[in-house]
Amino acid sequence: MQMNKSAQTNEEVAATISTMMEKARVAMDQIYDYSQEQVDELVQAVAWAIYKPGNTEKLAQIAVQDTGLGRYDDKVTKKRRKTMGTLYDLKDEKSVGIINKDEATGITEIAKPVGVVGAVVPSTNPGATPANIAMMALKGRNAIIIAPSPKGLTTSKLLLSYIHEELTKLGAPLDLVQVLPEPVNKAKTIELMKQVDFLTVTGSRNNVRLGQTSGTPNICVSEGNVVSIVDATADIQSAAHKIFLSKTFDNATSCSNDNSVVIEAPVYDEMIRALQKEGGYLCNQVEKDNLQASIWTADGKRNPETVAKDPAVIAQAAGLKNKKAEEATFFMVEETGVGEDYPFSGEKLAVVLTVYKAKDFTDAIDISKNILNYHGRGHSCGLHTSDESHIERIGLEMDVSRLLINQVQVSGNGGSFDNGLNFTLSMGGGTWAGNNTCDNLSYKHFLNVTKVSEVIPEVVPTEEELWGTYWEKYGRA
Structure with missing residues (x-):
């Protein structure tokens, strides 16, 4: 009897997702002939739904209230900044019909939708991430179904109501954007992964793995564990302030928050003092042990009671009683090792x-590589320096998708108005991280492209052009 009930439940889940898929396909058919101008208005509508004064604040308030993660002010900032930046990136970009024509090669590129997009989004960003991905998906005339975390469902549903309100103004089909109905659970999310045409997963390692093994074409992205190097030539005060901003933004909910800093020995003490001026509290060994016990349980699992909490909550949980600790903006722990026996070396x-001292720049690179090979391989790292040779060297040696020089990692990795990376809340780590892309997620990932090839004047290379240099070195025998 229990088996029949379980099978029926699975059938109901499949039917629920199938119904959503049917609605999404109908909605897509209704906008297939939209002009570029009409598509861009869809994108503007989604952007305004989250950016609109009052909406932003309400979404941030509910996100903090229901998930218990992050900070209200920073969530407001994140929603506005990411939305404005993404809309700016999408403005004037072609995504409908002929998007490029190259007379020299005879190739004409025509953009087509990828289909119904499934977007699994984390509890850390239940408002900003769905809106960000929805903008990109709609840019390609796709429909999207959002799978929030259970704690983030209320925020995502409120966002959906705001989006539908704006789509109504345009006379656009509301089923272009849907959210999984409650109760949101693993069964529904996995079924969604199976049924959609294209999948993106932003969040936990387990969810990303499920997405990558779902059998659905996907652009699932990796975990972060950002490490920044401060070399002996860095502007110490500037570097400390930028690392402080990155470490503390939204209580470290982002994959791009600094997790570790590797400091060259000649400026180590100076850098520690600069970080302390930014409100950092350096724990002694006993305090470090107490802090570790409050962040991880005895079996090594992350304690949810200290995830993305205010510094005062962390201090209380770790039993840090002195005034400086209670008033700290963030905490520092000195570390020498990397790996499972050194949990502070991972994403927290x-x-x-986590603070490491390096003998020199070579040692700093080696330590950083070890950290990223343990957690966050392929994602990103940073360098604070005034030495151009160090910039070139680290770029050649570090296997990361993003390397930020003298920047605030948390606001730079996902795109910034003062760097060339596109705005996103989902960042690939390349094959280093087992991802299909090393790019920042963009609207281009939500396009299929038909390449129309026409005949051009024939160009046939000579044997000399192809093998001439080889023959010169090794002969023709």
């Missing part, structure tokens, strides 16, 4: 910065 989702 907490306002805790």
